[in-house]
Amino acid sequence: MSSRRLTPTLIRALPLSATLGMSRAEQILTRPAFLSGLLLLDQQISSCHFVVAIISPGCQTPANESILISASPVFKAMFSPRFTEGEQILKGERPTIALQEDDPDAMRTILRILHFQADELSLKMSRATFASVAIQVDKYDCRRALRGWTRAVWHTNMFDELQGVTSTDIGLTVLAAYKLRFRNLPKIATNAMEYLKSDFLEEWEQHETLSPLPEDLTGHMHEQITRELQYLRGRLYEHEYEFLDEGVDRGCQMKGRVCPPWFGNILQVDVLMRPRTHCTRCSEPLVGQWCMRTSRLSEYLNTLIHANLYPLDWAFRDHPMHEILESVRDLSITHYHKCDGGTQCPLVSSFLSQLRDAEEHFDRVKAVQFNYGIEDTPRVASGKDTPGVASGV
Numbered sequence: 001m002s003s004r005r006l007t008p009t010l011i012r013a014l015p016l017s018a019t020l021g022m023s024r025a026e027q028i029l030t031r032p033a034f035l036s037g038l039l040l041l042d043q044q045i046s047s048c049h050f051v052v053a054i055i056s057p058g059c060q061t062p063a064n065e066s067i068l069i070s071a072s073p074v075f076k077a078m079f080s081p082r083f084t085e086g087e088q089i090l091k092g093e094r095p096t097i098a099l100q101e102d103d104p105d106a107m108r109t110i111l112r113i114l115h116f117q118a119d120e121l122s123l124k125m126s127r128a129t130f131a132s133v134a135i136q137v138d139k140y141d142c143r144r145a146l147r148g149w150t151r152a153v154w155h156t157n158m159f160d161e162l163q164g165v166t167s168t169d170i171g172l173t174v175l176a177a178y179k180l181r182f183r184n185l186p187k188i189a190t191n192a193m194e195y196l197k198s199d200f201l202e203e204w205e206q207h208e209t210l211s212p213l214p215e216d217l218t219g220h221m222h223e224q225i226t227r228e229l230q231y232l233r234g235r236l237y238e239h240e241y242e243f244l245d246e247g248v249d250r251g252c253q254m255k256g257r258v259c260p261p262w263f264g265n266i267l268q269v270d271v272l273m274r275p276r277t278h279c280t281r282c283s284e285p286l287v288g289q290w291c292m293r294t295s296r297l298s299e300y301l302n303t304l305i306h307a308n309l310y311p312l313d314w315a316f317r318d319h320p321m322h323e324i325l326e327s328v329r330d331l332s333i334t335h336y337h338k339c340d341g342g343t344q345c346p347l348v349s350s351f352l353s354q355l356r357d358a359e360e361h362f363d364r365v366k367a368v369q370f371n372y373g374i375e376d377t378p379r380v381a382s383g384k385d386t387p388g389v390a391s392g393v
Helices: 024-029 065-071 073-078 084-090 104-114 127-139 147-156 167-179 185-193 200-205 215-244 293-306 312-318 321-334 346-366
Strands: 050-056 059-064 096-098
Touching: 050 104, 059 065, 059 104, 065 073, 065 104, 104 127, 127 147, 127 167, 167 185, 167 200, 185 215, 185 346, 200 215, 215 293, 215 312, 215 321, 215 346, 293 321, 293 346, 321 346
Parallel strands: 050 096
Antiparallel strands: 050 059
16 A cells, blocks of 8 residues: 655645634644645545544543544554444544543653644653553554654663663663564663563562563563573682682782781782881781681682672672672772782682683673564664664664
8 A cells, every 4th residue: 555645635624714613733633734744544535534532531632533544553443434433434423532541641642743743742751651652652553653753762861771770660661662663672671681680570570561571571581680690609609619629728928918907908018019017007017928728718708798799699689680790700800819829829710710701691691682573673873774664772
């Protein structure tokens, strides 16, 4: 079915006398300039009709049947002769469509955009509000008609930035991308996994708005997060047991000297990196320190505590994956261990090994693929559009 832009000769505008008594919105919808801008998919429509959309009790608004038909296959079917609304139009009556089961604010927003009033709406919007609009857009299958507006809202509010965002809002972001059929939904879901805690699925399942998310998507995300966190936690446990299972208790002289009351803190040296003889805090004599099996285990656990990675059960329950991965990556540069063993010291070698593990996990998480039939996507400000669709975020 081809499409063409309507002109006043295709849709006859009402004469001025016929608009008397109409509301301002109805008068605007009958102006020739307004009608000439309509792009209708059904060329058989040859007249302009109004319907009354009841958004909520006590709140109704006029709507142009031609606009609704061109924007939504759902409305097109509703106004066909097979349904009551279509029969009323054929009889010259003004049909009433009840939208009371839908989110009133979301439907009001959609109707205003479809009737060329988008410039009166603010692009600043919360993730919850945007998700509500996306749900109604999907219900009435008018994604293409609102594509430009949804792109603008997405990028204005930087919805692809998830750091510091609550688990619920992350879910609403994924839901909006899913309902709007963004092509980069797999990338959005993969990015979301880095900022979710291990118990996110329980919270999402209890949230009524997030219920439309498909179980295979949320289940895959939860499975992937659980698998990666279990692997990282297991690796931290393994390094702990490795210190206990060392066959030979190799000892290395520590660089610098320590104060017994402040054991475990930074080794005390002066500005020229020469060992001090007395503690700068308590003036007690400093003593030498050896890197041994027990001291390595103690320092290892102490380093994990300072990195919020110990106790392991608490750390892996209360922190999102990206924080845990960053903490593990930072172990190799945040520890204060310095001994004559250098990088051959079992403790330093352990930290370097965990750094490699974390880097590999970052790559694995970012490589996760979700396969969904997606139609649309928000456009990057600096990107180029692909014919028919937009480029990825």
